[in-house]
Amino acid sequence: MDLNFIEKYAPMYVEATGLTLRLGFIGIGFSLVIGLICSFLLYYKTPVLQKIAACYIELSRNTPLLVQLFFLYFGLPKLGIMISSEGCAIIGLSFLGGSYMAEAFRSGLEAIEKSQVEAGLSVGLNHGQVMRYVVLPQALSISVPALCANVIFLIKETSVFSAVALADLMFVAKDLIGLYYKTDEALFMLVVAYMIILLPISIMAAVLEWRLRYAGFGN
Amino acid sequence: MQGLGINVLFMGNNLPRLLEGLLITMKISLLAVALSIVLGTLLGMVMTLRNPVTRCLTKVYFEFNRIMPQLVMLFLVYFGLTKLFGINLSGQVSAVVVFTLWGTAEMGDLVRGALISIPKHQYESGAAIGMTKLQNYRYVIIPQTLRRLIPLAINLTTRMIKTTALIVLIGVVEVLKTGQQIIEANRYTVPTAALWIYGTIFFLYFFTCWPISILAGRLERKWQN
């Protein structure tokens, strides 16, 4: 293994890692917001919007991110809508992630018994307050395992960003292999990079789950 | 003035070519799923053994597959193995290898989970009415395990079909690549082809995966006793 090569090109990997993490976390952020909104629509069974949310979830869960990105990046410009590479990446990831987060939130909300809602209402809380102080705190702690799994899933999905001309980790690796034939080194750094990104997140998720399982809440 | 770009679908044999590309995707994923089910079941049974060495090895295998993006695995096999062993695997074969490795890990975990979720006394109840251990497995344990597994396995199938889209990035000619070819060929005749082609591919995937996931949902509800 050519250590000089590794030393020389490691900065490229670092930069690509930064890009991946940045876009990944923005996408995850939007996914959480979209997911929370959709879960409320499904939980409260809001007339028209509920159906729209349900359709969105089905569409987004049954199509690959790569296809969504191709459509956004190559297809939409034909309608005159030009979105940058980064924009496409974020939109695509959020579109995909939103439905996964929605499912996670929804199952948390539905796990809370109706009697908890009634107890809250009986003390004079309105529906918004019941959601905010009674249901949501409990629902969130139930959703955490699924939410964490989704975060890991979405970070893995960022590996397709090179398809929309972003200099992400896969792009760097492929480039180096093509230019210098240093396949072993390039792939080694690739694996290390993803390990560095995902192992800590994976461990943090496990710790978070463990702590929430044994702690109560205090407001 | 050209008609709507959607015409590109009906020109020549574009649509059949797209469908052929989808067929390649399906073949690869279904083959990988089939292999994963067989190997995964074996792995799952191995994972329930109390041997610390097997526990450690299987855990590492599982976690590696869980953490590494499948695209990275594809690169490792397609580019890496070629260099390492001098063998030249085609994109398609690499894909089958990678997805089988991934699918086996997931199935193994599912099988392990299903096996330990069966209440202990089910293992004993068969013996109580005189069945041999093998018969107990066949008539009591395995049907219950299957009921828990099949919806989850079908769910894995849809995920695998979607992930197979990645193989376009290692040069395999499947539906996305075919789409690109069509768009290139019609660059001047149908400039808006990209919109329609990729839109169509989007819905091709949707109408392939959606019925399968509905089936999984129905089975899960039906067997939730």
Next chain:
Amino acid sequence: MLKRNEPLLEIRHLRKNYDANDVLNDISLDICKGEVVVVVGPSGCGKSTLLRCINGLEPIQSGEILLDGLPITDGKKKWSEIRQKIGMVFQSYDLFPHMTVLDNIILGPTKVQGRKREAAAKSAEKLLERIGLLDKKDAYPRQLSGGQKQRVAIVRALVMEPAIMLFDEVTAALDPEMVREVLDVMLELARSGSTMLIVTHEMQFAKAVANRVIFMDGGEIVESSSPEEFFLQPKTDRARRFLNIFNFEK
């Protein structure tokens, strides 16, 4: 200002059905301030539903309910305001598991009534002391026994200073040893002049606490009398048959 004999809660010709079934059929009932009314009857006779209708947890098809002389079922007032005047304790206590006992109790006063946290905590602690659970104020519900949880649930309703308290079979889910501690709290409340509407199976308790006993069957009020009259000399056959369930011949 209500005079002693003016009804605090008036229920007039209440009707409720689920699909085609009549759950409550022309119920009319008045409760005066300071009165303790106990409702008894076989399962499914509608007694829980009656309480839930009063508190707006179930919609009604016809009839009206007035609290303090003002209608509450005409849809003009917000239930979140009305429910501040009606305290309800459920069979399954339903304390909020993610909050301490104290937080459970002061959630209402602080978020709904806008009272300051320190003041609300003081009221809460006074009430907790009254029922003997002040030392548990920082505990979580999962650390309490069923009887303790139910007593906290009563305090959670009381701290809102409601005009009337509704109790829906609050001891039915408790182990026998813990029933007594809850009933004692309710007795003490009754003696201190609270207006209470209690649904219960505990006949001895009903005899001791009630000013009036209502017997319901099949969604109707069949009898309404003083506890002495009801338990010793029930007027109707159905009441007699119901009471016999509780008598065992040796």
